[in-house]
Amino acid sequence: MADLNFNKEFSEKDRLMVKRRELLFDITEYLEKGFLRKGFNRDFFDYINEISFRMLNGGEDYYALFLGDTLREIDLNQAFPTASVLKGNKILFLFNPISFLFLEEKEAIALIKHEILHILLKHHAREKALKNKYRKLAINLAMDISVNQYINHLPKYTERINTVNMRFDINLKTGETLEFYTEAIHNAILEHPKEAEGLKESGEFNYEEVHDRWVESEDEDSDEVKDKLRSTLQMASRNGIPDEVLRIVKDNIKGEVSWTDVIRKALKTLPKGRKKTVTRMSRRQPDRLDLRGELRNHIPDITVAIDISGSIDDASMNDFLKEVLSLSQLYSESIRILECDNEVRRDYKIRTLNDIKPLLKRRGGTKFTPVFRHLKEENLRSTLLIYFTDGLGEDRIEVRPSHHKTVWVVKGDRISLKDPMGEVVYLKSSKKDPGNASYGIEVMRALLHDWAR
Structure with a gap:
């Protein structure tokens, strides 16, 4: 029986690798000749569905269910492998196959989780509130280290707290707010401009551009956006909430002002x-x-x-x-x-x-x-x-x-x-207010309360 399970798992992994290899060949053709074969988009999303299925079977069902409730699109020009846009009653989950297909399976899953945690922490709206005061690079780095501290198996080129600390000679800790990270990194960039330029020019991606698609997102306080996010979170949570999301709830919801x-x-x-x-x-x-x-x-x-x-x-x-x-x-x-x-x-x-x-x-x-x-x-x-x-x-x-x-x-x-x-x-x-500024987290908190009973 153990041999059968092993062979089944190996067969699934092998099938995923074959699909990825075929799609990478198509991308190579695109980069050389400037066009994609007919049917590429369908096959790429079949590959995404295969990864989602692996997530369901591997204990990552929260993220797989969340992804399954989004509208997925391909953007060959976006700066980062994944992106998201909130529009009306839709959550657009965007992929750039050119960079996404170079990810190993665990790295691909990590970046899907990365993008979902950005949505959960309402970074699309919080970025807009910060952009007139702080440097764009500081905001992007702060948003990424805010979510990456909860995720394993990320690609090497993603920024984490320790890499930002080493780069700018600062001492950031886990569990701080996005706004705190942004201000600290902004000040560090002013003191170390050469390191900031090096990060923009020599890295895998220009970190000033990694969230550029977000500008297309609509106001997150609109009823349509709030209702869609609430329903998606409730669907994703039907089998339980993962440990890292529970940590986020604990870190970000502390009752009254601290x-x-x-x-x-x-x-x-x-x-x-x-x-x-x-x-x-x-x-x-x-x-x-x-x-x-x-x-x-x-x-x-x-x-x-x-x-x-x-x-x-x-x-x-x-x-x-x-x-x-x-x-x-x-x-x-x-x-x-x-x-x-x-x-x-x-x-x-x-x-x-x-x-x-x-x-x-x-x-x-x-x-x-x-x-x-x-x-x-x-x-x-x-x-x-x-x-x-x-x-x-x-x-x-x-x-x-x-x-x-x-x-x-x-x-x-x-x-x-x-x-x-x-x-x-x-x-x-004191009342149940669906317009709360951290409604994504509040939905999670309400679900936890219901399960506790």
């Missing part, structure tokens, strides 16, 4: 004055052992702006206050509170929960610019601004930020600003 992560990152970048230390001699009088040296004190100023406009309901206001309370418990220094609507109404500091004042009576509409102007006038350059809002206000900020960083905490599913000039975090709603 203030410890925000503060941890701010501590690394916002020095405030100096502190005495016994581990360093006084630089001015090194012979005086009784004098303590100094180190930079990485304790940032934190400013919390609370939108008190009429568009914020009582439930949202209570949510904002809960977040401020949890923040004040985690942070030992004083926090500056700004209450604002179409202007800054009150500015005060808190150190304990007892210092928080009842909110002023709500007034007019929302404007974001007054807070940024106020910070500039008060010369609060090193502050970390955390802005609580429903997201509905101006479409642009009229004053260029002079402070270090802004984190927008939005009670809703969008922000009106075309360029928020900072990180946007969406608070989870």
